[in-house]
Amino acid sequence: MRSWIESANDADCHFPVQNLPFGVISHSGGPPRCAVAIGDRALDLAVLEDAGLINAGAGERVFGQSVLNHFMELGKNAWEQVRLQLSDLLADGGNDVLKDDSDLRARALIPLGQVQSHLPFRVAEYTDFYAGRQHAFNVGSMFRDPENALPPNWLHIPIGYNGRASTVVVSGTEIHRPLGQMKPHGTDEPVFGACRRLDLELEMGAVVGLPNQMGEPVTVREADDMIFGYVLLNDWSARDIQAWEYQPLGPFQAKAFGTSISPWVVTKAALEPFRTSTPEREKVLHPYLREPGPMLYDIELEILMQPEAAGRATSISRTNYKNMYYSAPQQLAHHAVGGCRMNTGDLLGSGTISGPEKAQYGSLLELTWGGKEPLTLDTGETRSFIEDGDTLTLTGWAQGSGHRIGFGECSGKILPAPAEKNW
Amino acid sequence: MRSWIESANDADCHFPVQNLPFGVISHSGGPPRCAVAIGDRALDLAVLEDAGLINAGAGERVFGQSVLNHFMELGKNAWEQVRLQLSDLLADGGNDVLKDDSDLRARALIPLGQVQSHLPFRVAEYTDFYAGRQHAFNVGSMFRDPENALPPNWLHIPIGYNGRASTVVVSGTEIHRPLGQMKPHGTDEPVFGACRRLDLELEMGAVVGLPNQMGEPVTVREADDMIFGYVLLNDWSARDIQAWEYQPLGPFQAKAFGTSISPWVVTKAALEPFRTSTPEREKVLHPYLREPGPMLYDIELEILMQPEAAGRATSISRTNYKNMYYSAPQQLAHHAVGGCRMNTGDLLGSGTISGPEKAQYGSLLELTWGGKEPLTLDTGETRSFIEDGDTLTLTGWAQGSGHRIGFGECSGKILPAPAEKNW
Numbered sequence: 001m002r003s004w005i006e007s008a009n010d011a012d013c014h015f016p017v018q019n020l021p022f023g024v025i026s027h028s029g030g031p032p033r034c035a036v037a038i039g040d041r042a043l044d045l046a047v048l049e050d051a052g053l054i055n056a057g058a059g060e061r062v063f064g065q066s067v068l069n070h071f072m073e074l075g076k077n078a079w080e081q082v083r084l085q086l087s088d089l090l091a092d093g094g095n096d097v098l099k100d101d102s103d104l105r106a107r108a109l110i111p112l113g114q115v116q117s118h119l120p121f122r123v124a125e126y127t128d129f130y131a132g133r134q135h136a137f138n139v140g141s142m143f144r145d146p147e148n149a150l151p152p153n154w155l156h157i158p159i160g161y162n163g164r165a166s167t168v169v170v171s172g173t174e175i176h177r178p179l180g181q182m183k184p185h186g187t188d189e190p191v192f193g194a195c196r197r198l199d200l201e202l203e204m205g206a207v208v209g210l211p212n213q214m215g216e217p218v219t220v221r222e223a224d225d226m227i228f229g230y231v232l233l234n235d236w237s238a239r240d241i242q243a244w245e246y247q248p249l250g251p252f253q254a255k256a257f258g259t260s261i262s263p264w265v266v267t268k269a270a271l272e273p274f275r276t277s278t279p280e281r282e283k284v285l286h287p288y289l290r291e292p293g294p295m296l297y298d299i300e301l302e303i304l305m306q307p308e309a310a311g312r313a314t315s316i317s318r319t320n321y322k323n324m325y326y327s328a329p330q331q332l333a334h335h336a337v338g339g340c341r342m343n344t345g346d347l348l349g350s351g352t353i354s355g356p357e358k359a360q361y362g363s364l365l366e367l368t369w370g371g372k373e374p375l376t377l378d379t380g381e382t383r384s385f386i387e388d389g390d391t392l393t394l395t396g397w398a399q400g401s402g403h404r405i406g407f408g409e410c411s412g413k414i415l416p417a418p419a420e421k422n423w
Numbered sequence: 424m425r426s427w428i429e430s431a432n433d434a435d436c437h438f439p440v441q442n443l444p445f446g447v448i449s450h451s452g453g454p455p456r457c458a459v460a461i462g463d464r465a466l467d468l469a470v471l472e473d474a475g476l477i478n479a480g481a482g483e484r485v486f487g488q489s490v491l492n493h494f495m496e497l498g499k500n501a502w503e504q505v506r507l508q509l510s511d512l513l514a515d516g517g518n519d520v521l522k523d524d525s526d527l528r529a530r531a532l533i534p535l536g537q538v539q540s541h542l543p544f545r546v547a548e549y550t551d552f553y554a555g556r557q558h559a560f561n562v563g564s565m566f567r568d569p570e571n572a573l574p575p576n577w578l579h580i581p582i583g584y585n586g587r588a589s590t591v592v593v594s595g596t597e598i599h600r601p602l603g604q605m606k607p608h609g610t611d612e613p614v615f616g617a618c619r620r621l622d623l624e625l626e627m628g629a630v631v632g633l634p635n636q637m638g639e640p641v642t643v644r645e646a647d648d649m650i651f652g653y654v655l656l657n658d659w660s661a662r663d664i665q666a667w668e669y670q671p672l673g674p675f676q677a678k679a680f681g682t683s684i685s686p687w688v689v690t691k692a693a694l695e696p697f698r699t700s701t702p703e704r705e706k707v708l709h710p711y712l713r714e715p716g717p718m719l720y721d722i723e724l725e726i727l728m729q730p731e732a733a734g735r736a737t738s739i740s741r742t743n744y745k746n747m748y749y750s751a752p753q754q755l756a757h758h759a760v761g762g763c764r765m766n767t768g769d770l771l772g773s774g775t776i777s778g779p780e781k782a783q784y785g786s787l788l789e790l791t792w793g794g795k796e797p798l799t800l801d802t803g804e805t806r807s808f809i810e811d812g813d814t815l816t817l818t819g820w821a822q823g824s825g826h827r828i829g830f831g832e833c834s835g836k837i838l839p840a841p842a843e844k845n846w
Contacts, residue, residue, distance in 0.1 A: 125548065125588055130672060151670055156613050157604055161672040162585035165548055166764040167637055176638035178761035181580055181709065190579050192709040195761075214590055215599040215680070215838075219846055241761065247574055249553060249584040250673020256585075256763035257638070286604065286615040287846035338601035338664065339841065340679035341589040415638075418762070423642055423710035 002092045004099050005109070008039030014397060014406020015039055017090050020083060021264035021407075022068055022229070025115040032066035032118045037264050037408070038090055042115045047108040053097060054085045068121045068265065072209040072228045073344045079209070079228065083269055117263035119170045120231075121207060124345035126168055126259065127335060128203075128235055128251075129160040131326040131351040133279075138354060138366045143243070155283040158326035158334050160348075163235075164256040168347060171232075171262050171410045177388060177417040178257040180241035190244055194417035197239035197371065198386040201352040202303050202362035202394055204321050205233035206328035207265055208346035215339040221292050223332035226342065230271065230297070230328070232262040232394045232410035233349050239365055239385070261347070262394070262410040270405050274298045274398040276322045278330070288337055295327035299407075301353060301396040303362070307381055308389030308413075314377040319355040319362055321396070388416045425515045427522050428532070431462030437820060437829020438462055440513050443506060444687035444830075445491055445652070448538040455489035455541045460687050460831070461513055465538045470531040476520060477508045491544045491688065495632040495651045496767045502632070502651065506692055540686035543654075544630060546591045547768035549682065550758060551626075551658055551674075552583040554749035554774040556702075561777060561789045566666070578706040581749035581757050583771075586658075587679040591770060594655075594833045598681040600811060600840040603664035613667055617840035620662035620794065621809040624775040625726050625785035625817055627744050628656035629751035630688055631769035638762040644715050646755035649765065653694065653720070653751070655685040655817045655833035656772050662788055662808070684770070685817070685833040693828050697721045697821040699745045701753070711760055718750035722830075724776060724819040726785070730804055731812030731836075737800040742778040742785055744819070811839045 002009050003017040015021065015037040025035045025042050033046035045063035048054045056062050056078045062070040071078065088094040098104055130136055133150075140149030153159060169175070177198055183190040209228030212218050218226065235255060242254030275294040299321040306313035328348055336342055352362040361367045364385055368374055371384035386392065391413040397406040425432050426440040438444065438460040448458045448465050456469035468486035471477045479485050479501045485493040494501065511517040521527055553559055556573075563572030576582065592598070600621055606613040632651030635641050641649065658678060665677030698717040722744035729736035751771055759765055775785040784790045787808055791797055794807035809815065814836040820829040 153604075153606075153613070153667055153670070157668055159668070159672055160675055162587055162675070164585055164763055166766050166769075167762070169637075176762050179640060179711075180761045181576075183576075189706075190576070190709070192711065214592075215841060217602060217841060217844055219844055238761070244576055245580055245582070246671070246673075247576070248669070248673070249582055250669075250671070252583055252585070253757070253761040253763065256758075257761045283612075286613070288602075288615065288844075290846065334676070335679075338603045338661070338676040338680045339590070339599050340587055340676065343589050346589075418638060418640060421640055421642055421711075423713065 003038065003090050004092050005039040005041060005090065011402055012404060013039060014404060014408050016403040017087060018400065018403055019266065019270045019405045020086050021266045021270065023120045023264045024066060024068065024118040026118065027110045027115045034063040034065065034068055034071060036086060037112065040112055041109040042112055044108045044110060051104060053089060054082055056082050066118065069345050072121065075210055076225065079267065080269065083267065117170055117172065120263060120265050121345045123165040123168045123347050124343040126163040126165040126347045127160050128163040128255065128349035129158055129331050129351040131158050131324050131331065132354050132362065133325040134323065134354040134356055135352040135362060135366065138361065142370050158331045160331060160335065161250045163259065163349065167256060168259045168261060171260055171412065173260065174413045174415050175236060175258040176415045178238050178241065178253065179417050179420065180238060180253050181244055182240040183244045195238035195241055198414065199237045199239050199364045200386065200392045201235035201237055202301060202317065202319065203233040203235050203352060204350040205231045205261055206348040207231065208332065208342050208348065209344060211343050212336050212341060214341040217337045217339065218333055220290065220329045220333045224295055224329035226332060227268055227328060229265040229267040231265055232396055232407045234260040234392065234394055234410055234412060235349055236260065260410050260412040262407050264408050266405060266407055271297050271398060273400065274405065278325060278327055288333060289330050291327060291330060295329045296322050296324055297398060298322045299396050299398050301394065304393040305377060305383065306391045307377065307379065307387065310379045312378065313393060316367060316375055317359060317361055319353050319360040321353055323353055323355050324350055386414050388414055390414050426461065426513050427515050428462040428464060428513065434825055435827060436462055437827060437831050439826040440510060441823065441826055442689065442693045442828045443509050444689045444693065446543045446687045447489060447491065447541040449541065450533045450538045457486040457488065457491055457494060459509060460535065463535055464532045465535055467531045467533060474527060476512060477505055479505050489541065492768050495544065498633055499648065502690065503692065506690065540593050540595065542591065542593045543686060543688050544768045546588040546770050547766040549586040549588040549591055549770045550583050551586045551678065551772035552581055552754050552774040554581050554747050554754065555777050555785065556748040557746065557777040557779055558775040558785060558789065561784065565793050581754045583754060583758065584673045586682065586772065590679060591682045591684060593686050594683055594835065596683065597836045597838050598659060599838045601661050601664065601676065601680040602840050602843065603661060603676050604667055605663040606667045618661035618664055621837065622660045622662050622787045623809065623815045624658035624660055625724060625740065625742065626656040626658050626775060627722065627773040628654045628684055629771040630654065631755065631765050631771065632767060634766050635759050635764060637764040640760045640762065641756055643713065643752045643756045647718055647752035649755060650691055650751060652688040652690040654688055655819055655830045657683040657815065657817055657833055657835060658772055683833050683835040685830050687831050689828060689830055694720050694821060696823065697828065701750055702748060711756060712753050714750060714753060718752045719745050719747055720821060721745045722819050722821050724817065727816040728800060728806065729814045730800065730802065730810065733802045735801065736816060739790060739798055740782060740784055742776050742783040744776055746776055746778050747773055809837050811837055813837050
């Protein structure tokens with residue numbers, strides 16, 4: 001399928017007509033509204049809705065809202081209906097009403113370079129998992145014991161913890177290096193100051209579109225139906241703060257200063273052709289966690305690092321989402337099994353996605369093995385952890401036949417820590 | 424100070440005119456609206472606001488809302504102004520306009536027995552701390568090592584973890600026993616089923632009224648100013664699920680099935696006379712955690728347990744909030760120090776409040792020492808953990824001179840676990 005928007009037909013374009021990811025943009029001084037990305041354009045859905053060309057079936061307009069939550073709440077039929085309407089308007093040989101109306105085109109199709117992206121949905125709550133086997137093995141080897149690197153529960157439970165929704169930000173938002181308590185090797189007492197071991201974590205984020213009720217578990221299949229789509233996610237991590245704080249109740253301030261997501265939510269519908277199974281189970285899972293079909297996706301992923309003065313970024317890792325041991329529907333089913341209510345706008349981080357080879361690791365902690373083996377960037381600079389002014393970018397796509405279902409970029413620059421206050 | 428509402432002048436009344444706690448109620452078939460409790464009545468603030476008798480200074484009405492968040496967002500001056508207006512309307516010798524208007528009184532003053540309480544604020548995010556020294560010592564002794572019961576960071580950091588806001592419910596809401604994975608002693612593999620070691624945790628909840636900005640730490644004094652008030656909080660806990668899941672990333676499903684809070688938020692203004700200092704520090708705190716004045720409160724607390732068939736509840740613990748090692752402003756300052764944005768409606772659980780004596784412990788885990796020393800209730804029944812049909816009630820008050828600043832009750836009944844699905 002091709003689009004009459006020519007840029008959407010490039011083989012390496014992230015946003016062909018098969019994709020149609022949803023986001024929230026503002027442009028031309030107007031307020032934020034919902035959009036999809038197509039080729040090198042953002043398509044303003046509020047304009048199309050006002051023109052009567054799309055309709056989510058809600059009896060009220062949902063695309064003039066500043067978040068996707070209202071649209072997501074309408075459910076699967078609405079998601080499918082709008083996808084079909086948009087596909088018909090944008091594909092070659094479909095409904096020509098947008099293609100043939102130059103005034104409407106000018107108002108609705110805005111060059112991506114001229115739009116500001118906003119957080120695409122109000123993040124209700126944010127949960128981060130730990131579902132990459134290689135990552136869990138690497139971290140366990142470094143901090144615990146290579147002979148017993150995986151925690152005893154790891155092969156039985158998609159281990160997760162509640163993160164902080166208030167600091168989930170859209171790609172492009174700058175992040176301050178956090179202040180915090182750390183206990184460097186060889187010191188008797190903890191010190192306070194700016195994090196010295198600042199890291200990223202390459203993850204995918206699953207966006208919950210539909211809720212369950214408190215006290216009502218869901219099956220893995222029902223969980224899959226509750227998911228609206230996926231984004232790239234960078235779980236920025238302060239390793240030294242984490243090491244000192246995380247026992248016994250888990251990561252807290254080490255992960256609370258910022259989590260970046262890509263601006264476009266790629267729908268499950270667009271990802272259908274790329275479903276793949278989780279790897280063979282090393283332990284038999286309890287029935288509530290068993291997948292009735294393939295629920296991971298084959299998505300190529302890459303991390304780029306660019307120091308402030310560098311003219312270009314260096315690729316520091318290439319991996320794939322299919323490396324995960326647990327899928328997002330498994331994680332969501334586990335999340336709800338005790339009766340936890342999940343809401344529209346909940347965000348589930350997959351856990352760090354590290355492939356089996358060193359060049360496929362999803363964090364600096366692993367890529368530099370705890371800082372002991374610094375990376376050399378294309379500029380000749382070396383990095384053990386992130387320095388002030390560095391920009392980290394995640395990108396990813398599912399490779400179709402002649403097209404890519406792309407996620408765009410999830411990018412963030414690290415600013416210096418705030419000045420200490422007169423405490 | 425006395426009120427012309429006679430029931431408010433009883434020495435053991437929780438809601439004298441000195442208290443004026445805020446909540447959300449519905450009555451007479453109407454929609455939820457904001458209220459304060461006074462004596463044995465709820466005072467409908469939407470009615471008073473419509474009548475022009477109170478005014479939060481916002482230029483718009485805030486008390487017809489179904490949550491207190493809009494009022495809380497207005498800040499300290501609005502909180503003080505409304506408290507003064509209400510005090511004037513309710514105290515003997517003040518403004519008689521409500522007292523003298525029988526029609527208005529009938530519409531605004533509703534017997535507490537005729538109102539339904541709602542969750543008083545939209546819980547933005549929920550964080551639970553672990554700031555009771557005796558509790559941390561007890562738990563550390565049971566699960567780790569009595570010689571090293573406190574984690575190394577405990578005397579330096581108010582340890583906390585992110586909880587789940589979506590299952591914070593108001594007192595009176597029934598809670599299903601959760602399903603989950605557990606690994607009973609002596610088994611090689613985990614089992615799945617209904618929690619067998621269901622517990623409560625007696626806590627206070629601090630309600631954040633005002634936000635900070637992402638990337639901007641706050642001092643302990645600023646944190647104190649951000650807090651709107653306090654509630655009773657029961658952090659229901661599934662001990663067997665927790666034991667199996669919590670390493671390495673902390674409690675998750677063990678705490679996600681429900682957290683109950685009392686319906687009336689007691690304001691910081693009402694608690695001012697009861698400020699007391701945290702205990703002497705065993706380790707010097709980093710400056711960002713030092714308190715510029717007393718920031719705990721002297722609040723008597725009690726736990727009551729009532730089996731389904733019992734005619735009355737048994738008091739199973741008496742303790743005091745002043746037993747905590749860290750105050751809520753210290754916890755909030757720590758929460759924000761790395762740059763985490765805190766929002767209006769954030770809820771901070773204090774951690775389990777256990778006094779030094781066994782009869783003062785704040786959980787069944789401690790009261791029955793891991794289930795080994797069951798309690799005997801007044802009915803003759805024994806309990807190691809919570810059984811289906813049991814109702815647990817927290818209550819508490821600050822004892823003034825001839826009056827109490829009371830918190831009312833935080834109550835919840837446990838229902839059986841949901842039937843397992845056809846996974």
